[in-house]
Amino acid sequence: MNTSVKPRNRILIIDDNSINLDLLSELLDYAGFEVWTALNGQTGLEIISQKIPDLILLDIMISDWDGFEICAYLKADPTYAEIPIIFITALSESKEKVKGLKLGAVDYITKPFAQSEIIARINLHLKLHTLNTQLKHEIHQKKQVEQALCQLNLELEQRVEERTTQLQKTLQELQQAQKKLLDREQQLHYKAYHDLLTGLPNRAWCLNQLQTLIEQTKTDSSYRYGVLFLDLDRFNVVNDSLGHLLGDKLLQQVAQRLESRLTPNLKVARLGGDEFVIIVENFTDNQEVITIAQNILEVLNPVFKLNQYEVYIGGSIGITFSHFGYDYPEDILRDADLAMYSAKANGKGRYQLLTSELQQKAIYCLQLENDLRRAIQNQEFSLYYQPILSLPTSGKLGFEALIRWHHPQKGMIPPDQFIPVAEETGLIIELGLWVIKTALNQIKIWQEQFPGFSEIAINVNVSPQQLMIPCFSEQVQKLLLDFKIKSDQIKFEITESSLLKTGSHYIEVLRQLKKLGIQFCIDDFGMGYSSLNRLHEFPIDTLKIDRSFINRIGSNQKEIELIRTIITLAHGLGMDVVAEGIETKSQLNQLSLLGCEWGQGFLFSKPLNTIDATQYIAEFFPFQWQQERVKAWPV
Numbered sequence: 001m002n003t004s005v006k007p008r009n010r011i012l013i014i015d016d017n018s019i020n021l022d023l024l025s026e027l028l029d030y031a032g033f034e035v036w037t038a039l040n041g042q043t044g045l046e047i048i049s050q051k052i053p054d055l056i057l058l059d060i061m062i063s064d065w066d067g068f069e070i071c072a073y074l075k076a077d078p079t080y081a082e083i084p085i086i087f088i089t090a091l092s093e094s095k096e097k098v099k100g101l102k103l104g105a106v107d108y109i110t111k112p113f114a115q116s117e118i119i120a121r122i123n124l125h126l127k128l129h130t131l132n133t134q135l136k137h138e139i140h141q142k143k144q145v146e147q148a149l150c151q152l153n154l155e156l157e158q159r160v161e162e163r164t165t166q167l168q169k170t171l172q173e174l175q176q177a178q179k180k181l182l183d184r185e186q187q188l189h190y191k192a193y194h195d196l197l198t199g200l201p202n203r204a205w206c207l208n209q210l211q212t213l214i215e216q217t218k219t220d221s222s223y224r225y226g227v228l229f230l231d232l233d234r235f236n237v238v239n240d241s242l243g244h245l246l247g248d249k250l251l252q253q254v255a256q257r258l259e260s261r262l263t264p265n266l267k268v269a270r271l272g273g274d275e276f277v278i279i280v281e282n283f284t285d286n287q288e289v290i291t292i293a294q295n296i297l298e299v300l301n302p303v304f305k306l307n308q309y310e311v312y313i314g315g316s317i318g319i320t321f322s323h324f325g326y327d328y329p330e331d332i333l334r335d336a337d338l339a340m341y342s343a344k345a346n347g348k349g350r351y352q353l354l355t356s357e358l359q360q361k362a363i364y365c366l367q368l369e370n371d372l373r374r375a376i377q378n379q380e381f382s383l384y385y386q387p388i389l390s391l392p393t394s395g396k397l398g399f400e401a402l403i404r405w406h407h408p409q410k411g412m413i414p415p416d417q418f419i420p421v422a423e424e425t426g427l428i429i430e431l432g433l434w435v436i437k438t439a440l441n442q443i444k445i446w447q448e449q450f451p452g453f454s455e456i457a458i459n460v461n462v463s464p465q466q467l468m469i470p471c472f473s474e475q476v477q478k479l480l481l482d483f484k485i486k487s488d489q490i491k492f493e494i495t496e497s498s499l500l501k502t503g504s505h506y507i508e509v510l511r512q513l514k515k516l517g518i519q520f521c522i523d524d525f526g527m528g529y530s531s532l533n534r535l536h537e538f539p540i541d542t543l544k545i546d547r548s549f550i551n552r553i554g555s556n557q558k559e560i561e562l563i564r565t566i567i568t569l570a571h572g573l574g575m576d577v578v579a580e581g582i583e584t585k586s587q588l589n590q591l592s593l594l595g596c597e598w599g600q601g602f603l604f605s606k607p608l609n610t611i612d613a614t615q616y617i618a619e620f621f622p623f624q625w626q627q628e629r630v631k632a633w634p635v
Helices: 018-030 041-050 067-076 094-103 115-193 203-219 235-242 244-260 286-299 329-345 356-378 415-425 427-449 451-455 464-468 472-483 496-500 504-516 532-537 547-551 557-572 585-593 610-620 627-631
Strands: 010-014 034-038 055-059 085-089 107-110 225-232 266-272 275-281 304-306 309-311 315-321 351-353 381-390 397-407 411-413 458-461 490-495 519-525 542-545 576-580 598-600
Touching: 010 018, 010 041, 018 034, 018 115, 034 041, 041 055, 041 067, 055 067, 055 115, 067 085, 067 094, 085 094, 085 115, 107 115, 115 203, 203 225, 203 266, 203 275, 203 329, 225 286, 225 329, 235 244, 235 309, 244 266, 244 275, 244 286, 244 304, 275 286, 286 315, 286 351, 315 329, 329 351, 329 356, 356 397, 356 415, 356 427, 381 427, 381 610, 397 415, 397 427, 397 610, 415 427, 427 451, 427 458, 427 464, 427 472, 427 490, 427 610, 464 472, 464 504, 472 504, 490 496, 496 519, 504 519, 542 547, 542 557, 547 557, 547 576, 557 576
Parallel strands: 010 034, 010 055, 055 085, 085 107, 315 351, 397 458, 458 490, 490 519, 519 542, 542 576, 576 598
Antiparallel strands: 225 275, 225 315, 266 275, 304 309, 381 397, 381 598, 397 411
């Protein structure tokens, strides 16, 4: 069991009378106090400086110090000022007592003194000192609490004020942020459903609007709508010749003219490029929609002024109606687009209503697309090779690789049916790569079979989409290395019409391929009628005259002169010439006289499968065809 021993109160007695000193010391020690003694003032002060007593009994009359002086000294020092001092004196005059009390003493004990009085007075003043100390401490604590509360109150008021200001600022910021978000949301909504160039609603808006109309027709069978698909006829010519900035300005002016003809039941949107859609609602007769189409074509007829240029463009419109029972807005645009292309095919600058025949054609094209995707996976394609022979003696040989599709149900599908679908869907890239790989592989096989085949090149038709894919030239270079084929053994054929639609990037790709040693041939030359002014821009090696010119040889001298001009132009640009579609000996003779270097056509051979082409090469290499063999060809 732990017991705590209460510390004894420490009493310092300063008295130069040793008898009194010993007597008081013995008395107080017996009473339970810890007693310290000093015979003079100096000793007493030294003791106090080392350890502070709880109470001092101080004689007034001391030899070295006056008791009053010691009291005054101690009370002047804050360290000792709170120590209770009781004077011991034989003086009985009240003025002396008053002097001591004024100096800070708490009491007097007059000699001779009674022991019980001394103990009582000491205990009283020790208790009073303790209470006074506690009281001061409590007062100090109270003041600290009050000060703390006051400070806290000030801080709280300041924090409330600051927080209020901060909240007001935050609220203002939130309101501003909310406004910005609302503005941003409105901007995003506008951008999401509007064409930023023309300000018209865009494709997304159009699809949503058409979906709404589809739903409305399902709930109201009498409700009717019509959709007009407008495509500008000569926009690409303007865009390519005058640049995209003026092309954009033209689109803005077209949009303004279309908007000028809007009525409450008409809505117009720009799908992209030079394609626009006009939605007609709430009409009673299809003739009303036809009249709107005619008005739109008329509004496009006047001249458009683009800075210092004046241009004329027309438009072709495809029209479809709700009575076809559409479920999806994409189908509406597909059919209207199909009708528009039919209008273009019939001469442009007109409208075309969707018919069941056109719709069936669209379904056929869709099925053909699906079959085409499957055909690539199932490897339903093969390459046929049509010989290209040097004129007039046929001493040199080349081939054009022609793709064929062996459909498992429909049989042989001609390229003019599936190639446009492949180009429209982007499948031409995968299909074109297969053609290049297959042709290179066949060159490698024939090189191993026929040593002289290293001098023969194979022409491969290349789509503009292939030339526009990233790193196409690097892809071709890798294939040449993989198959160990020289670059001059393959020649890329590009149609004249696609060449006219190209830009600077397209030309740069051709030049990159040219650096690899790849040769280029313009196919179907003469069908574009406007490529002469750009022919020098392209790194072309060979010009292939379209079969339509060859077929007309012999009809009149003008056709021959036209062919002569093309050959002269090609030679002037450093190109050799291939005439395709040669079918008669007279055509061959005439082309030879005109200086045409190469010929291709049924007169020499139809396109051959791999086995027949291999046999053709085997017959060609043992001897060079002589002029006598040429004479034996049928006229």
